[in-house]
Amino acid sequence: MKTDDTFVPGLEGVVASETGISLLDTEQEKIIIRGYDLIDLSKRKTYADLIYLLLEGILPADAERQAVEEQLKSHYELPAAVMDILKLLPEGTHPMDGQRTALSALAGYDEALDDRSLEANKQRAYRILGQLPAITVNSYRILNNQDPVEPDTALPYSANFLYMITGKKPTELEAQIFDRSLLLYSEHEMPNSTFTSRVIASTHSDMYGALSGAVASLKGDLHGGANEAVMHMLEQAQSANDFVDMLKNKLANKEKVMGFGHRVYMKKMDPRAKMMKESLKQLCDLHGDSSLLEMCEAGEKLMAEEKGLYPNLDYYAAPVYWMLGVPIPLYTPIFFSSRTAGLCAHIIEQHDNNRLFRPRVKYTGDRNL
Numbered sequence: 001m002k003t004d005d006t007f008v009p010g011l012e013g014v015v016a017s018e019t020g021i022s023l024l025d026t027e028q029e030k031i032i033i034r035g036y037d038l039i040d041l042s043k044r045k046t047y048a049d050l051i052y053l054l055l056e057g058i059l060p061a062d063a064e065r066q067a068v069e070e071q072l073k074s075h076y077e078l079p080a081a082v083m084d085i086l087k088l089l090p091e092g093t094h095p096m097d098g099q100r101t102a103l104s105a106l107a108g109y110d111e112a113l114d115d116r117s118l119e120a121n122k123q124r125a126y127r128i129l130g131q132l133p134a135i136t137v138n139s140y141r142i143l144n145n146q147d148p149v150e151p152d153t154a155l156p157y158s159a160n161f162l163y164m165i166t167g168k169k170p171t172e173l174e175a176q177i178f179d180r181s182l183l184l185y186s187e188h189e190m191p192n193s194t195f196t197s198r199v200i201a202s203t204h205s206d207m208y209g210a211l212s213g214a215v216a217s218l219k220g221d222l223h224g225g226a227n228e229a230v231m232h233m234l235e236q237a238q239s240a241n242d243f244v245d246m247l248k249n250k251l252a253n254k255e256k257v258m259g260f261g262h263r264v265y266m267k268k269m270d271p272r273a274k275m276m277k278e279s280l281k282q283l284c285d286l287h288g289d290s291s292l293l294e295m296c297e298a299g300e301k302l303m304a305e306e307k308g309l310y311p312n313l314d315y316y317a318a319p320v321y322w323m324l325g326v327p328i329p330l331y332t333p334i335f336f337s338s339r340t341a342g343l344c345a346h347i348i349e350q351h352d353n354n355r356l357f358r359p360r361v362k363y364t365g366d367r368n369l
């Protein structure tokens with residue numbers, strides 16, 4: 001076996017997989033999902049459509065979307081023991097850790113765990129996606145001494161998710177905006193979490209294990225954890241001037257400013273962030289309060305001028321979730337819940353066309369031979 005000993009830190013620009021699921025086409029500035037432009041889909045389709053597109057490979061007809069919604073709803077209830085496990089976690093446990101724990105525990109309830117056939121994996125993916133609102137919301141509620149919340153099956157999947165989070169029936173606009181955020185987060189080619197899940201799946205490990213690894217990856221603030229970090233900054237700053245001063249200080253201290261920059265987009269704005277910025281404007285109009293938009297725009301201007309860096313999706317998703325009444329510790333778990341659609345598609349693709357991931361190293365240690 002020939003070994004290429006070129007070391008690329010962080011595997012930047014390295015092609016790690018062949019996939020029919022998605023591509024960040026930087027030349028055309030498009031996020032291609034199974035042949036469709038994600039931004040275009042976000043204007044005319046729903047998250048349920050994306051689940052179907054990612055798992056089945058085609059966009060659903062109305063009846064098929066309805067069937068997906070029904071299938072997800074049929075899996076809303078969690079095994080009682082999984083709820084008990086969540087209740088046993090110590091106070092202060094982050095809901096991402098609750099999510100990771102619950103997903104891990106669910107493996108024990110899968111009677112066909114070793115069946116990695118396409119059909120078994122797809123059914124498993126729908127089941128997990130159906131279970132995620134309860135896992136996510138209750139990870140937060142139980143750990144905050146709040147009673148578990150029941151789903152409202154009369155609402156569509158994403159509207160029910162928002163309802164379970166806030167305890168209030170969302171307006172049509174709120175439900176649409178939350179659904180759009182899920183759609184935009186659903187899949188993004190080969191970020192760290194997707195790579196993690198494919199590496200795990202490549203040993204023939206199961207979907208629960210691959211997803212549990214992906215939760216851990218996505219939790220970090222260089223990845224999904226950035227949306228919570230952005231909101232903590234905005235909450236602390238209170239005004240556009242304060243926010244700009246805060247960012248200037250961070251830059252002077254050579255700190256990373258969360259919500260800016262991207263390994264693939266580099267010096268361009270993430271197209272998904274533009275869509276979330278539109279949603280933020282709509283919410284500001286609805287509430288007659290544009291302070292968060294003004295703060296974000298001031299930060300965006302400063303970072304462009306000082307660093308030539310632009311917002312990623314997490315930057316504008318954070319204030320949108322704030323205005324929708326979502327508690328901050330749920331921002332990253334919502335990202336993960338949405339991304340589970342894309343992750344499951346990748347795990348299935350890896351299982352169906354597998355080659356074990358096992359790279360080599362550039363050795364920098366001693367040779368005391």
Ligand SMILES: CC(=O)SCCNC(=O)CCNC(=O)[C@H](O)C(C)(C)COP(=O)(O)OP(=O)(O)OC[C@H]1O[C@@H](n2cnc3c(N)ncnc32)[C@H](O)[C@@H]1OP(=O)(O)O
Binds near residue numbers: 264307313
């Ligand atoms: C939906 C998502 O998960 S998107 C990612 C969310 N994560 C964040 O928002 C965290 C903040 N952003 C970052 O840390 C980075 O931009 C990353 C991790 C996303 C991508 O970074 P990389 O490709 O590894 O680039 P790297 O970190 O090497 O940065 C290149 C240069 O830009 C600077 N830079 C990049 N992002 C930022 C930032 N957010 N704030 C300040 N400087 C930054 C780096 O300091 C570095 O400068 P230097 O060359 O002078 O040392």
Ligand SMILES: O=C([O-])CC(=O)C(=O)O
Binds near residue numbers: 188262264
């Ligand atoms: O692509 C990445 O590296 C991170 C990202 O934006 C995502 O996962 O949505």
